[in-house]
Amino acid sequence: MDRTAIVLIEMLSSISTLVIIAIGLAIIFGMMRVINIAHGEFIMLGGYIGVIATQRWGVNFWISILVIAPLVVGLFGVLVERLVIRRLYGRMVDTLLATWGLSLAMIGGVTMIFGNTIEGVSAPFGGVRIGAFSVSGYRLFLILVAVALLLGVLAVLRYTKAGLIARGAMQNPRMAAALGIDPDRVYMATFGVGAALSGLAGGLLAPLTGVIPTMGAAFIAQAFITVIGGGAAIVTGTGLAATLFGSVAKLVEFVSTPVIGDAALLFVALFVLRLLPQGITGRFFRRAS
Amino acid sequence: MSLTRRSMLKSSAALGAGALAGGMPLIAEAADEIVVAQIHDMSGGLDIYGAPMVETFNLAADEINAAGGVNGKPLRIVTYDPQSNMQLYSQLAQQAALRDRAAVVHGGITSASREVIRPVLRRFNTLYFYNTLYEGGVCDRNTFCLGTTPAQTVEKLVPYVLNRFGPKVYTIAADYNYGQITAAWVKKYVEDNGGEVVATDFFPLDVTDFGATISRIQQAQPDMVMSILVGGAHVSFYRQWFAAGMKDAIPIASTTFGGGNEHIILTDDEARGIIYACGYFMELDTPASKDFVARFAAKYGPNHSYLSEIPTVTYEGLHIWAKAANMAGTTERMAVIEALESDFEFDGPTGPSKIDAATHHAYRSAFIAECTGKGFQFIESHELQPPADTQAVCDLIANPDENQHFQISL
Known part of the structure; x- marks a missing residue:
């Protein structure tokens, strides 16, 4: 009984981690078709900002990770968009090269400015007892955050004017321009929002993973697999793919080893893309967003 | 050909490049250094x-x-x-x-x-x-x-921690040469000293999510955890262990903790009390x-x-x-x-x-020390340990x- 509950919580926790690290990329790559190889480094930067705001500037922990981290990374994203990305729209392979360079520069820059050994912050809430087990309260909190993130992004895209404009501008920039919308500014804002969500991911995960300049590498592959596996409907797709990959990986990990769990995630991704080359929402839930 | 300053520069640059390509020592080795x-x-x-x-x-x-x-x-x-x-x-x-x-x-x-x-x-x-x-x-x-090498540190660490914490050991190790071999030495010395390794889990170096492992450890109920985790990603284990409230429930010993500045990166509460075996520590x-x-x-x-x-x-x-x-x-x-x-x-x-x-x-020498947060406190030392492996x-x-x-x- 306890064990079933624990396996379930670990599955949800793994799914929520995938959602948190992939949602920013879902917007930047899924919506804007910019292959952002620096996505992991955006997460890393968010983690650094969150930790440094808490440890060095003495800001409240929650404000640091939930407000300052996404804000700073979002502004950084806008800057990157203005300087680099906006010249490369529609040239997917070029965005890959440019953002790869950006990721190397960010790792080097953060190492130079902040150093590669900084003290992290501990996760709040402590342990929560479930029968004979004890799980981190903070991980339970992250499950709620992931649900909120998915619903929030979905609501903005579907039910707000800004979301409608963003979707329209991505789909047909010229038509949007003809209707009096400046696609250039929409792109900038959308990239900024994607970057801010990546920064938020970094802030949220920092208490569980700590921060080092090279931490992005641990997230980048999983984020891309989740977004690509999800397919065209970015929010529904990311949620579905995270659910599938996260639960399979965790279940396999519980019955075997973490190495095989990791391999299982990749194997399922391979399988999904072989059967559904357009991702899950390329075949099912096609009208979702 | 008149020798202008420009052609002089050119030819000496070419000479220099030739010397480089030919692998000649550019800096003449002074006889007295x-x-x-x-x-x-x-x-x-x-x-x-x-x-x-x-x-x-x-x-x-x-x-x-x-x-x-x-x-x-x-x-x-x-x-x-x-x-x-x-x-x-x-x-x-x-x-x-x-x-x-x-x-x-x-x-x-x-x-x-x-x-x-x-x-x-x-x-x-x-x-x-x-x-x-x-x-x-x-x-x-x-x-x-x-x-x-592992034999030098593990041989002394294992009897100390078995004696202090109890005989049931759960090993978690980095999944490469060092982790695999050190885990094998841990098993050998634990068994030599009458203990038991209830499980050994290996992790690729980029794993940051230790949630399932922490549950598995809780289920196995060992007397202690032996950590041979390596590198920045694996530091997450100590954080998540603390976050799950396990820090005071099951103690951790390690041959790697501290070698990569783990104790500097973690907060004092997360790091304190971990037992470390090594060839030197600053205190x-x-x-x-x-x-x-x-x-x-x-x-x-x-x-x-x-x-x-x-x-x-x-x-x-x-x-x-x-x-x-x-x-x-x-x-x-x-x-x-x-x-x-x-x-x-x-x-x-x-x-x-x-x-x-x-x-x-x-x-x-092999030393055993206990983490006090940002540093370590001496427990015992053993001089001139042989590289038995x-x-x-x-x-x-x-x-x-x-x-x-x-x-x-x-």
């Missing part, structure tokens, strides 16, 4: 280890030069930064051997980097010192491996150790890097080579090797050490031409 090369990562992911190694190495060089150099000649240190990139390692080792004609090369951090430069230096007959703790098994007369309260730390602080200021085993053995490494070269009366390679093979002893900050002629590894597979006295990295299996 000895070139010693170090190859340590000062940038990239490994600079956590490499930067302090360069600092301690330079401190040792300063001290040797202040004491009159080696055989009356001063050392000139050539420092190379391979940027955590294995290709550069091979290139820089060739440069050190062929262009600088270094009397000895110290360097390499990971086993992968060592196995890149070791064959290069052997081929060019350049003496090589590897000063990092590693999994053991290198058997090469041209190479000296001075750091601790060691012996006159030689305190003196070493004071000299280091005098050179690099009060906020200097934490001195763990790796930079400290790097410091001893250069001193050991210098002492052997002084004994031999020359820096010629074979003479220095023979000096090191004849019951060579050395006293340094880690305590006494002795070179084992059969393996070219060191008998050295490498001794089981390597005998350079019987087979001086051996040139292998043995995979030690138990």
